[in-house]
Amino acid sequence: MAQIQLAGISKSFDKTEVIRKTELEIEDGSFCVFVGPSGCGKSTLLRIIAGLETASAGEVRIDRKAVNDVDPSDRGIAMVFQSYALYPHMNVRENMGFGLRMGGTPKAEIAARVTRAAEILQITQLLDRRPAQLSGGQRQRVAIGRAIVRDPKVFLFDEPLSNLDAELRVQMRVEISKLHKSLGTTMIYVTHDQTEAMTMADKIVVMRAGVIEQAGAPLELYTNPDNAFVAGFLGSPRMNFFKARMAADGENVATLPDGQKVPLPALANPPQPGEELLLGVRPEHMDSARADARLTLPVDVIEHLGTTNFVYATGPAGETVVVEKRDHADATSHVHCMIEVTNMRVFALTGARLR
Numbered sequence: 128m129a130q131i132q133l134a135g136i137s138k139s140f141d142k143t144e145v146i147r148k149t150e151l152e153i154e155d156g157s158f159c160v161f162v163g164p165s166g167c168g169k170s171t172l173l174r175i176i177a178g179l180e181t182a183s184a185g186e187v188r189i190d191r192k193a194v195n196d197v198d199p200s201d202r203g204i205a206m207v208f209q210s211y212a213l214y215p216h217m218n219v220r221e222n223m224g225f226g227l228r229m230g231g232t233p234k235a236e237i238a239a240r241v242t243r244a245a246e247i248l249q250i251t252q253l254l255d256r257r258p259a260q261l262s263g264g265q266r267q268r269v270a271i272g273r274a275i276v277r278d279p280k281v282f283l284f285d286e287p288l289s290n291l292d293a294e295l296r297v298q299m300r301v302e303i304s305k306l307h308k309s310l311g312t313t314m315i316y317v318t319h320d321q322t323e324a325m326t327m328a329d330k331i332v333v334m335r336a337g338v339i340e341q342a343g344a345p346l347e348l349y350t351n352p353d354n355a356f357v358a359g360f361l362g363s364p365r366m367n368f369f370k371a372r373m374a375a376d377g378e379n380v381a382t383l384p385d386g387q388k389v390p391l392p393a394l395a396n397p398p399q400p401g402e403e404l405l406l407g408v409r410p411e412h413m414d415s416a417r418a419d420a421r422l423t424l425p426v427d428v429i430e431h432l433g434t435t436n437f438v439y440a441t442g443p444a445g446e447t448v449v450v451e452k453r454d455h456a457d458a459t460s461h462v463h464c465m466i467e468v469t470n471m472r473v474f475a476l477t478g479a480r481l482r
């Protein structure tokens with residue numbers, strides 16, 4: 128088990144800075160997920176923790192000790208990648224034990240650890256097969272098994288499920304969460320799938336362009352996003368954003384493009400009179416019984432998912448607006464959006480949250 132700290136970590140490739148002054152603490156035994164769009168620096172940050180990449184500045188600390196100069200193999204870390212890279216000529220048992228064999232672990236010890244890991248992952252019946260005789264999900268399990276046998280202090284996963292089909296992804300997601308529960312080992316998991324982040328993490332770290340936008344518990348980020356990027360990144364379908372303008376007379380009221388006035392929640396730093404704003408409302412909050420604002424929008428498409436319905440409509444500025452209607456979503460030409468102020472998040476046009 129291990130606690131991890133990133134203190135002022137920066138990373139440049141040549142002159143391009145891809146990670147900027149990152150501060151982060153990952154609690155011992157927690158499941159931390161790095162999430163963000165492609166190219167934002169998730170893998171690079173993970174590789175810096177593993178020691179596969181050197182930081183240009185800052186310190187990586189494991190259990191409060193700086194490990195910048197510690198060899199990757201001595202950091203007590205095991206990494207699982209998207210491409211499982213199993214040796215095709217070895218069977219599962221040999222693949223799982225390979226790292227230990229290279230490290231000089233006695234044979235009996237290797238056998239015991241492989242047996243135990245195979246039991247945890249329920250792949251005992253596959254130990255004598257070669258990778259070519261396995262399904263994608265089974266191969267990914269072997270790759271995880273290869274990490275488990277090393278008994279690491281920290282597991283690092285870099286998009287381990289992205290080669291699997293949708294159904295298998297969901298299944299493996301649950302498996303990895305269960306694994307975390309039973310092992311209690313610190314895990315850091317990289318994905319660009321916000322659903323994986325929301326469902327697996329104790330702590331989500333949302334990254335964009337080399338910077339951590341916000342870190343915290345999934346529901347904390349979901350309900351209290353620091354900015355419009357985090358608000359829009361977490362949640363599916365994503366949060367609706369409406370452009371609005373602050374009243375000119377100093378009242379705490381904004382005007383929607385259709386001229387409708389919407390009361391705003393109390394803001395510690397209210398915007399200037401006449402300033403443009405973004406009002407964020409999630410699809411599940413567009414059908415409130417106690418509406419402070421009502422919009423009637425033309426319907427484009429209705430998705431019936433069985434448990435719920437998503438109505439896609441065209442918003443006041445031509446944007447797509449998604450309204451969740453849980454009980455009823457009959458085919459109609461227009462949808463009534465009913466918005467309650469308490470469920471509205473207010474952002475400046477820069478994306479910063481106005482509180």
Ligand SMILES: Nc1ncnc2c1ncn2[C@@H]1O[C@H](COP(=O)(O)OP(=O)(O)OP(=O)(O)O)[C@@H](O)[C@H]1O
Nearest residue numbers: 140141145163164165166167168169170171172319
């Ligand atoms: N070895 C390298 N040399 C130069 N630039 C690099 C190198 N590795 C990564 N980069 C750049 O650093 C940035 C971050 O890359 P990184 O692989 O960490 O992104 P990522 O968030 O993992 O993206 P993805 O979701 O696509 O895997 C990208 O702009 C990438 O082009």
Ligand SMILES: [Mg+2]
Nearest residue numbers: 169170171285
């Ligand atoms: Mg990556």
